[in-house]
Amino acid sequence: MKKLGLIGGVGPKATLQYYKEIEYGVMKKLGKSVLPEITIESLSCFKMIPFGVTQDYEGMTEYILGEVRTPEKANCDFIALACCTEHMVFDRVARETAIPMLSLVQVCVSEAKKKKFNKLLLLGTEGTMKDTYFKELFEKEGIQVVTPSEEDCKWIGWHIENELEHDVITKDTKEKFIEIANKGYSDLGVDAIILGCTELPMVYGDVELKIPTLDATKIHIQNIIDEILR
The missing domain is CATH 3.40.50.1860 (Rossmann fold)
Structure with a gap:
């Protein structure tokens, strides 16, 4: 199985949903007791949302990239952003990491x-x-x-x-x-x-x-x- 790097926290409730449904969804699909490896890095929605309102693409990109380095170091196979607003700068972030990203x-x-x-x-x-x-x-x-x-x-x-x-x-x-x-x-x-x-x-x-x-x-x-x- 591939290892996921999940950029979450934006907000916490959605991150919990991602974690739970991915873990048990994989188990259900395989039909056996096995859980995938996930590295979760948590951002603050209260920093992220203002970047979106003001369309501060550089600020948002820099904030996300600071946390993307963790799944890179953890040898994750791909990254997902557990937040729609973050996708404003999806292409910018994807260009700065060697790990593939899955766009919402x-x-x-x-x-x-x-x-x-x-x-x-x-x-x-x-x-x-x-x-x-x-x-x-x-x-x-x-x-x-x-x-x-x-x-x-x-x-x-x-x-x-x-x-x-x-x-x-x-x-x-x-x-x-x-x-x-x-x-x-x-x-x-x-x-x-x-x-x-x-x-x-x-x-x-x-x-x-x-x-x-x-x-x-x-x-x-x-x-x-x-x-x-x-």
Whole structure:
């Protein structure tokens, strides 16, 4: 099996999900008691999110690269970033490490193509929704990506940083998230919603929306499991 270097911590709840589902996912796929080797390096979401909002690509790249050196020294076979916002600088980081990296965005594009989606609503941190790194990869494959209104983007960003990253989700917040998702269907005519933040399954994991969701976290985890066993 390949050894994974996981850059996590952004936030902690998502990192726990990655670790647990990868470890037991490999065991389940092999059908025997065996666990893959994983080196986890933890970053702070409260440093990362502001880099995204201000589009400070250099600051974000430098911060991630400082932690990528650990899986390099640990002889990991590949690296995954357990955070959507970090993928703003995925290409920059990949150029600076000799270890292959598995892109969350790219595997989401492949899944959207498989499901024949044409137009998607992207939800994530304010930086993710403001930037073009998701849109560009999808649009290369002829899939349109749209975002909520500027007001809703700011609302989503604030509640991710100030509630979800603290492992908090209130009833009112959840209802507003659902309302924004359903507006994408009724007002923007999208085929599906991209959960483009690894904390968003906290909100939508047990919710039945009017349209399907592309859960970036789950898609990424499944592809990581496949890569470990490749």
